[in-house]
Amino acid sequence: MSTAAEVSVELNGATVVARLTGEVDMANATYVHDELLRSVPNDAVALVIDLGPTRYLDSAAIALLFDIARRLGTRRQALRLVMPPDSPLERVLTLTEMGSVAPIHETLASALAG
Amino acid sequence: MAGGDGERLGRSARQQVAVAELGQQALGGSEVDELFAGVVEAAARELELEFAALLELTRDGRLLRRTVHGLPMETVGDVLPPGEDGLPGYALRVDSTVVVDDYASEDRFVKSAMQQQLGIASAVAAPIGARGRHFGVIVVSCREPRTYSPDDVSFLQSVANVAGAAVERARADDVVRDSERRFRELADTAPALMWMTDPDGHVIFVNEGWLRFTGRTLADELGDTFASSAHPQDREELVEAWDQAIKTRDEFRHEYRLHRRDGVYRWVLEVGVPRYVAGEFLGYVGTATDIDERKAMEESLRASEHAFRELADSAPVMIWTTDADGLVTFVNRGWLEFTGRTLQDELGDTWALGVHPDDVPEVDAKWTGTFAERDGWEHEYRLKHHDGEYRWIFERGAPRFEAGRFAGYAGSATDIHERKTMEERLRQIYEREHRIAETLQRSLLPERLPVIEGLTMSARYLPAGHGEAIGGDWYDAVELKDGRVAVVVGDVVGHGLRAAAAMGQLRNAFRAYALVGSSPSEVMGRMNRLTIGAGDDTIATALLLMLDRETGQLTYTSAGHPPALVVGRDGTRFLEDGRSMPVGAADAAVFREGTAVLEGGETLVLYTDGLVERRDIPLDRRLEELAEVAGSGALELEDLCDRLLRRLLGEGERADDVALIAVRAEPAALQRISLRLPAEPDALLGLRRRLARFLHSAGATEAESYEITLAISETCGNAIEHAYGPGDASFQVEVELDGDELVASVRDSGSWRKSRGASHRGRGLKIIDGIMDSSDVVRDERGTVVNMRRRLSAGVPA
Numbered sequence: 001m002s003t004a005a006e007v008s009v010e011l012n013g014a015t016v017v018a019r020l021t022g023e024v025d026m027a028n029a030t031y032v033h034d035e036l037l038r039s040v041p042n043d044a045v046a047l048v049i050d051l052g053p054t055r056y057l058d059s060a061a062i063a064l065l066f067d068i069a070r071r072l073g074t075r076r077q078a079l080r081l082v083m084p085p086d087s088p089l090e091r092v093l094t095l096t097e098m099g100s101v102a103p104i105h106e107t108l109a110s111a112l113a114g
Numbered sequence: 115m116a117g118g119d120g121e122r123l124g125r126s127a128r129q130q131v132a133v134a135e136l137g138q139q140a141l142g143g144s145e146v147d148e149l150f151a152g153v154v155e156a157a158a159r160e161l162e163l164e165f166a167a168l169l170e171l172t173r174d175g176r177l178l179r180r181t182v183h184g185l186p187m188e189t190v191g192d193v194l195p196p197g198e199d200g201l202p203g204y205a206l207r208v209d210s211t212v213v214v215d216d217y218a219s220e221d222r223f224v225k226s227a228m229q230q231q232l233g234i235a236s237a238v239a240a241p242i243g244a245r246g247r248h249f250g251v252i253v254v255s256c257r258e259p260r261t262y263s264p265d266d267v268s269f270l271q272s273v274a275n276v277a278g279a280a281v282e283r284a285r286a287d288d289v290v291r292d293s294e295r296r297f298r299e300l301a302d303t304a305p306a307l308m309w310m311t312d313p314d315g316h317v318i319f320v321n322e323g324w325l326r327f328t329g330r331t332l333a334d335e336l337g338d339t340f341a342s343s344a345h346p347q348d349r350e351e352l353v354e355a356w357d358q359a360i361k362t363r364d365e366f367r368h369e370y371r372l373h374r375r376d377g378v379y380r381w382v383l384e385v386g387v388p389r390y391v392a393g394e395f396l397g398y399v400g401t402a403t404d405i406d407e408r409k410a411m412e413e414s415l416r417a418s419e420h421a422f423r424e425l426a427d428s429a430p431v432m433i434w435t436t437d438a439d440g441l442v443t444f445v446n447r448g449w450l451e452f453t454g455r456t457l458q459d460e461l462g463d464t465w466a467l468g469v470h471p472d473d474v475p476e477v478d479a480k481w482t483g484t485f486a487e488r489d490g491w492e493h494e495y496r497l498k499h500h501d502g503e504y505r506w507i508f509e510r511g512a513p514r515f516e517a518g519r520f521a522g523y524a525g526s527a528t529d530i531h532e533r534k535t536m537e538e539r540l541r542q543i544y545e546r547e548h549r550i551a552e553t554l555q556r557s558l559l560p561e562r563l564p565v566i567e568g569l570t571m572s573a574r575y576l577p578a579g580h581g582e583a584i585g586g587d588w589y590d591a592v593e594l595k596d597g598r599v600a601v602v603v604g605d606v607v608g609h610g611l612r613a614a615a616a617m618g619q620l621r622n623a624f625r626a627y628a629l630v631g632s633s634p635s636e637v638m639g640r641m642n643r644l645t646i647g648a649g650d651d652t653i654a655t656a657l658l659l660m661l662d663r664e665t666g667q668l669t670y671t672s673a674g675h676p677p678a679l680v681v682g683r684d685g686t687r688f689l690e691d692g693r694s695m696p697v698g699a700a701d702a703a704v705f706r707e708g709t710a711v712l713e714g715g716e717t718l719v720l721y722t723d724g725l726v727e728r729r730d731i732p733l734d735r736r737l738e739e740l741a742e743v744a745g746s747g748a749l750e751l752e753d754l755c756d757r758l759l760r761r762l763l764g765e766g767e768r769a770d771d772v773a774l775i776a777v778r779a780e781p782a783a784l785q786r787i788s789l790r791l792p793a794e795p796d797a798l799l800g801l802r803r804r805l806a807r808f809l810h811s812a813g814a815t816e817a818e819s820y821e822i823t824l825a826i827s828e829t830c831g832n833a834i835e836h837a838y839g840p841g842d843a844s845f846q847v848e849v850e851l852d853g854d855e856l857v858a859s860v861r862d863s864g865s866w867r868k869s870r871g872a873s874h875r876g877r878g879l880k881i882i883d884g885i886m887d888s889s890d891v892v893r894d895e896r897g898t899v900v901n902m903r904r905r906l907s908a909g910v911p912a
Binding site for chain 2: 004023025026027056058059060062063088089090091092095096
């Protein structure tokens with residue numbers, strides 16, 4: 001079991017904020033996927049995934065984000081991502097058109113405001 | 115009467131044969147119980163008596179019936195109560211063979227309960243024991259009064275002697291085994307006795323182990339004390355050997371008896387080697403190893419050998435003769451029983467028959483020479499036993515002359531296999547002992563560093579300039595179980611013996627704790643507690659770091675020590691974090707950690723304050739000088755160390771000792787990456803670390819580094835997901851620079867094609883295409899290769 005990534009969760013009103021720290025790749029994508037889904041109760045309005053402390057995402061990680069967006073969508077819950085302007089992740093999120101399923105905010109405050 | 119004499123002679127001869135056979139059995143290493151059974155049976159048979167028993171003397175002085183003949187089996191294991199031990203007990207007390215012709219006229223002791231029950235009328239008892247140590251007693255008896263001849267009595271004594279010799283042999287074997295076990299323990303725990311002298315042979319240091327052993331204080335031991343704790347009888351020889359060694363500066367090696375604190379003299383093996391620093395002879399450093407067990411074993415071996423020699427002399431077991439041409443004309447039954455052949459097989463030109471092939475040339479050469487000169491013959495060689503095993507025998511022979519004419523040789527052979535194999539084991543024990551002594555030696559000499567793959571290291575130690583030849587500075591490096599490398603440099607406050615002794619302890623503590631500890635702060639914490647616990651007010655500064663050779667990741671803590679210097683491509687930097695209190699300063703000290711990354715080709719310099727401290731110049735200024743000297747041009751590590759010492763210390767006298775260690779991560783791995791990795795997701799993290807270092811040293815920006823790493827990892831992800839089938843579940847990654855372009859290839863042994871749609875593999879390919887300037891896929895019968903190129907914006911540093 002890779003422990004290269006950690007998920008820490010806190011509640012902000014009816015919105016769940018999950019900070020994703022470290023590196024996510026095919027070795028730990030399933031773990032991260034399950035941790036994120038588990039963090040969202042049925043009565044939550046939205047999940048905000050903070051990618052500020054994330055150092056690496058590969059296509060398996062992108063796939064898990066797409067899957068979470070789909071699942072939350074069927075539950076009428078929103079997914080929003082936080083990615084600071086100078087993040088090295090920018091290219092991969094752009095190339096995979098991540099923005100098409102989850103809006104990408106530059107700050108946590110803006111993501112919480114929706 | 116002639117007939118009576120003949121019968122008596124016949125019985126005497128039979129008895130001798132029986133003793134010889136038992137002796138052979140004992141020499142052949144039979145189990146003790148088996149031999150005892152043979153002993154009681156032969157005693158009853160040859161003396162034509164109904165009953166025989168062998169009783170063992172237990173530790174608490176009682177007699178245990180161990181083996182019987184003619185008596186009910188259930189009496190085996192009975193213990194004769196003291197005071198009711200009758201004839202056997204009496205025989206032991208008077209320490210000689212006791213004869214009872216008729217119990218009716220016996221008043222020295224009473225019959226045992228069993229003798230009364232069986233109606234015993236006469237008996238003989240002979241003590242079993244060698245060298246005054248009784249093992250037990252053998253008793254024969256019958257229901258009629260009887261007169262025993264002197265031959266009968268001496269026969270029973272002989273039989274008892276064989277039994278005694280067998281017991282001795284068995285005990286000697288046990289001692290060998292026990293001693294080996296002890297040596298293993300010794301090697302594991304290394305309770306070393308160590309000492310050091312100055313050039314005049316005066317003792318300037320003994321370690322804790324030595325003081326614990328002798329029970330003396332450091333003050334007692336220092337100075338002109340050599341041999342003062344040796345046994346008076348050994349002293350003269352010891353001093354002579356020591357004087358000789360120190361005169362010639364040879365290695366010193368001597369065995370003598372050393373006075374232990376409990377008043378017992380123990381045999382020790384002392385080994386000393388001359389120590390030199392920068393070519394200057396500084397005296398000796400040595401260790402003493404307790405070899406008392408081995409000595410005792412040698413002694414018992416000698417004694418038991420002696421007993422066997424006597425036995426063998428009185429019972430010539432294997433006999434042969436030759437004619438004047440060297441042809442075998444006779445071998446006795448003992449010989450035939452050993453070889454398992456017939457007399458016909460053995461006669462004639464058969465001297466090489468059954469001789470171990472490896473021993474044939476030597477036997478041949480020696481026998482030819484001996485025979486030609488009509489010399490006496492004496493040789494040890496291996497002869498094939500009828501069970502197929504070669505056994506060592508000792509053979510002895512002499513020329514025979516008949517009417518003044520040479521008639522051939524007559525000789526005998528003895529099975530000495532047990533003794534020979536014991537010698538071999540003894541030799542192994544000696545060797546092990548020497549290895550232990552030498553290992554201990556090395557642990558005290560700081561001039562050696564381990565060879566660690568992926569790193570080059572170089573170190574220097576300079577003692578202080580005057581008088582104080584010993585200081586408390588040290589350095590060390592060890593490879594840890596998880597593949598990281600721990601490096602330490604330290605400085606015990608103060609000089610002289612106490613500082614050196616404390617240094618030795620800290621050095622050992624570092625080695626031990628580094629192997630079990632997971633972080634520098636944990637290891638330093640343990641060293642701190644050990645130092646506080648010793649209660650001798652030792653204070654030391656130390657810098658301890660752990661380096662991951664794969665990633666270059668450094669973790670370190672500094673216990674009041676000057677900062678380590680990193681000499682990199684673009685200049686130098688000090689590792690200033692992880693500042694903590696010195697070791698030994700406070701019980702509850704917390705050791706903070708700093709982290710850094712050592713790039714390929716960069717050099718770490720760790721040193722003690724002797725290198726930088728000068729009364730007339732502020733420390734900051736001196737650290738700047740250090741960085742300047744270290745950073746001015748790339749150098750081999752050895753040259754770097756020399757230059758640092760020369761430029762920073764100059765020619766003058768040193769007031770303080772100096773330790774310096776430089777560690778360089780080998781840059782070779784960064785010129786290109788060529789890796790074969792298992793087709794498992796867990797392999798990707800390590801690969802990304804390697805790529806990050808490579809790309810960093812290639813001058814890639816952070817974004818470029820991330821993207822290229824991602825593209826190559828995606829390609830590898832494909833290889834991992836497509837690895838299948840028997841064959842080889844691995845893939846090969848090659849990365850190198852071609853001018854300002856990065857060229858990468860990933861080869862696997864599977865075949866895969868571009869997926870379509872929105873699966874993450876499809877995304878993976880999209881990522882690769884989007885990031886790399888070009889990528890193409892080549893499939894052949896061996897598998898699939900993906901080739902990629904990407905231009906780097908910053909270009910490549912020269």
